[in-house]
Amino acid sequence: MSSAPAPAVISLGCRLNIAESETIRALVAGRDMVVVNSCAVTNTAVKATRVAIRRARRDRPDAQIVVTGCAAQIDPAGFAAMPEVDRVIGNADKLAPAAWQSTAPVVVSDIMQVRDTAPHLAASFSAHARAFVEVQNGCDHRCTFCAIPFGRGPSRSVPAGAVVDRIAGLVEAGHREIVLTGVDLTSYGPDLPGSPTLGQLVERILTRVPALDRLRLSSLDGIEIDDRLFDLLTGETRIMPHVHLSLQAGDDMILKRMKRRHTRADSVALVDRLHAARPDIAIGADLIAGFPTETEAMAANTRALIADCAIVHAHIFPYSLRAGTPAARMPQVEPEVRKQRAAQLRETAAAATAAWHERLVGTTQHVLIENPGDRGHAPNFADIRLSPFALSEVEGPAVGTVVPVAITAATATHLTGTPL
Numbered sequence: 315m316s317s318a319p320a321p322a323v324i325s326l327g328c329r330l331n332i333a334e335s336e337t338i339r340a341l342v343a344g345r346d347m348v349v350v351n352s353c354a355v356t357n358t359a360v361k362a363t364r365v366a367i368r369r370a371r372r373d374r375p376d377a378q379i380v381v382t383g384c385a386a387q388i389d390p391a392g393f394a395a396m397p398e399v400d401r402v403i404g405n406a407d408k409l410a411p412a413a414w415q416s417t418a419p420v421v422v423s424d425i426m427q428v429r430d431t432a433p434h435l436a437a438s439f440s441a442h443a444r445a446f447v448e449v450q451n452g453c454d455h456r457c458t459f460c461a462i463p464f465g466r467g468p469s470r471s472v473p474a475g476a477v478v479d480r481i482a483g484l485v486e487a488g489h490r491e492i493v494l495t496g497v498d499l500t501s502y503g504p505d506l507p508g509s510p511t512l513g514q515l516v517e518r519i520l521t522r523v524p525a526l527d528r529l530r531l532s533s534l535d536g537i538e539i540d541d542r543l544f545d546l547l548t549g550e551t552r553i554m555p556h557v558h559l560s561l562q563a564g565d566d567m568i569l570k571r572m573k574r575r576h577t578r579a580d581s582v583a584l585v586d587r588l589h590a591a592r593p594d595i596a597i598g599a600d601l602i603a604g605f606p607t608e609t610e611a612m613a614a615n616t617r618a619l620i621a622d623c624a625i626v627h628a629h630i631f632p633y634s635l636r637a638g639t640p641a642a643r644m645p646q647v648e649p650e651v652r653k654q655r656a657a658q659l660r661e662t663a664a665a666a667t668a669a670w671h672e673r674l675v676g677t678t679q680h681v682l683i684e685n686p687g688d689r690g691h692a693p694n695f696a697d698i699r700l701s702p703f704a705l706s707e708v709e710g711p712a713v714g715t716v717v718p719v720a721i722t723a724a725t726a727t728h729l730t731g732t733p734l
Contacts, residue, residue, distance in 0.1 A: 327353025
């Protein structure tokens with residue numbers, strides 16, 4: 315008798331979803347099921363979720379199709395109405411075994427009433443060399459363009475002891491690099507006894523898990539990087555020299571209309587301090603093109619921020635109108651103009667990344683080898699491809715190992731190198 319097909323979990327969007335998908339994979343083991351863990355950060359992300367659902371039904375016509383994640387939380391009725399969908403499970407419920415044991419077609423709790431979060435149940439990340447650990451969820455801020463607080467609920471933190479135990483288990487399972495994730499990572503702690511900070515959590519992880527080789531932090535809100543966290547980012551060699559900042563724009567009026575809490579000068583000053591303290595640190599940033607009321611001069615200010623903040627890992631999005639957000643009521647930039655400005659921003663970012671890659675040629679980078687074994691990321695998060703010559707000489711380094719790689723060539727999209 316043939317066994318049932320293995321469950322599939324399709325993870326869209328952020329690193330937090332990747333972490334949660336591994337827990338879901340464990341919860342649905344042994345079932346003929348496809349779980350689509352959705353994203354709602356933009357309308358394009360919601361559309362991608364619907365495309366993934368339809369593809370899943372074509373590929374697995376007999377499987378149960380379950381939709382969860384932010385898009386499902388925000389619009390459960392819309393996804394439940396899709397003929398391909400069997401069940402919808404909300405963000406507040408998707409890590410609870412009871413939700414997966416239920417047969418109710420829609421299990422979506424009020425996310426705004428959730429007040430705690432817990433470490434994941436998954437023992438390892440079989441498909442990833444890096445392991446992602448949720449330490450915070452939700453957001454108490456209300457940026458005018460963002461619908462995510464309504465998909466994730468209020469900010470809440472995982473107690474440090476549980477985080478340390480989780481990471482110790484993952485390191486024991488063989489993971490060399492851990493990535494701390496959250497919706498608003500730098501808001502970690504105020505809801506816990508003693509109000510610990512993210513910096514204090516990081517210190518505790520490094521002290522209590524001495525076998526951890528590499529610790530990486532996901533997106534940070536620069537205005538919340540305090541002195542303790544700054545000193546760790548710049549002085550602790552086990553923390554990777556890579557900071558991804560939630561900048562969003564490089565024009566002060568747009569930042570104000572976004573309801574961001576920093577100015578352009580704040581961003582530039584922070585990056586200058588980071589580079590002065592740790593010259594090899596690589597800067598990433600989220601940037602939005604075509605926000606309501608944006609003029610050509612304002613767009614130029616954001617393009618110039620790529621050079622002013624030495625951004626080499628840019629995540630660029632054309633503004634996406636999200637119903638119910640304050641920005642949706644502001645005068646809109648024409649969709650075609652948004653696309654053009656996003657393309658210009660990507661072109662500027664690609665040139666900055668290519669120039670950075672050229673500067674890395676001739677260096678040696680310690681690369682964490684990732685699936686399928688011919689590539690990986692350096693500490694500065696440069697994407698390194700192993701040269702075909704190197705791979706033809708030997709079987710190749712094992713996935714999950716860290717190997718020194720001599721960087722020998724560069725293109726606009728990736729570097730190549732030879733293991734030493």
